[in-house]
Amino acid sequence: MRILFAKLLVVVTGLLIVMLAFLFALLRNPSDDARVAAVNQVTQTTPGAGVVAPATSDANGRTPQATAAARGRAVYDEQRCRACHSIEGEGNTRAPLDGVGDRLTEREIRLWIVAPQEMNPAVAKRGYELSEEDLNALVVYVTAGSHQ
């Protein structure tokens, strides 16, 4: 009877855990609203904003382009993009990003970052929530000439 009691506790606990895991997934995928908002972030951005900029230098003598790429590199590291992607053979070579700027339009790249399911509904990649500047910088970095 004590073993039965222990088993009962286990079954109840196990079921509750699975139910709560279900709830967790539901809470994180509430509706399409969030995705629409993410897509809007891309479509409302002026194409090229932050990518093509006047060729003036900042205080360190770097062009805004280089500043953006450096920041993009930081975002790339922060978000651990290399867990699934590689650049110049560094990172996970399953999905290399070398030359991505030639293969995809800028808008497509942005969608792949913030709302990948818009590009391929079946893909198991999460959408990244980035500030406008970070997103721009990341796009600059992954499309930058050095690794195209």
Add this chain to the structure above:
Amino acid sequence: MRLAWAAFWVAVYLCMALGPLFVLLVGTTQTNAGFWWDFAIALGFAGTAMMGMQFMLTARFKHAMAPFGIDIIYYFHRYIAVVALVLILAHPIVLASDNPALLGFLNPLRAPWQMTAGLASIVSLTMLMVTSWWRRRLSLHYDAWRRWHSALAIAALGLALAHIGGVGHYVAAPWKRALWTAIGASWLGVIAYVRIVSPWSMLRRPYDVVDVRPERGDAWTVVVRPRGHQGFRYHPGQFAWLTLRASPFAMHEHPFSISSSPVGSEHLEFTIKELGDFTATIKTVRSGETAFVDGPYGAFTIDRHPARGYVFIAGGIGIAPLMGMLRALADRGDTRPIILFYAYRRWERLTCREAIETLRSQINLRVIYVLGEPPEGWDGETGRIDSGVLSRHLPSTRRNLHYFVCGPEAMTEAVERALYDLGVPLGQLHTELFDMA
């Protein structure tokens, strides 16, 4: 009452197993990962937290265990492990069926290290389960198994935490990383407590073996006395972990019922039957050897359940904790009526028979021996303790009494059912199972 406690502790368990997961929700508005992706992630996190909780369940925190009895906790540990394994196996399976490209991570040569860590965690966990569920079939020695069990458990948890930290999506924010680091550290802290702090405090409180006396039925009573300290206070019927001929750090301790009375003497007695690897060596222990004792544990005691009278039902060596209670009743001059049912195969093997006969004259005790193979001329009960035997000897006031049953699992379950059929409320039925070795 027991259900209320059970609900409370299940709630505590759920909070500790899932709280860290739901904290991850805070601050993330959307991810677009898809339902199944997040579900799989939740399973992984929950499974990891459950692995961590396994260490807490067996850390022998006396207060948390008291309402249940430690046996329930150990059975919970055993069966919830299966649930944790299923959740953790489901984590990559759900992810990979959502996105078959992830199967590429199965190849350690190409996969990033954190994916290999996750895979290695699953392998460790699977080995852990196989060696635990089929220990006897694999003829693993109990002590060797325990060391492997610890090593594999620490490896499985450490690798899972490395996997979480390495993948990093869900713990990217510094405070989430800090939180999960703290959670991981608390589990590892429990391990440190169990393996270092607790043995160290035992080492400072050694005991001397003062006697090892043979009992009927291949049993021995080991008597120990605290050396230079007060020992501990306990209730009759409780048990302790006993270490002989080893350091407390060596993980050679085994749980045994205390068969002595807590009244008067600081001596502790353990009546142990030769059943396995360790118990077979008891007879070679000599007076003067050092022992270490970690206790007391268990809720199997009359002191927690005041009643007008008690019924003790023992099978074989299950008499040990009941002897502790009988001796305590005698030492306290208790006059409440006690009925003892004691089942054994043969008359001459009845462990503690002489001590029971002596107790008859000291307390209000009635003894019913039930023999499987009675000698010639035996006019007492025979066979097993069943509802026939019980109803012949239990008084009409049986519904007011509290029952303490200790014996082999099959006997315990049969007696529980028989008593329930005789109208004894389940709340008055107390058992503790000792199939932990």
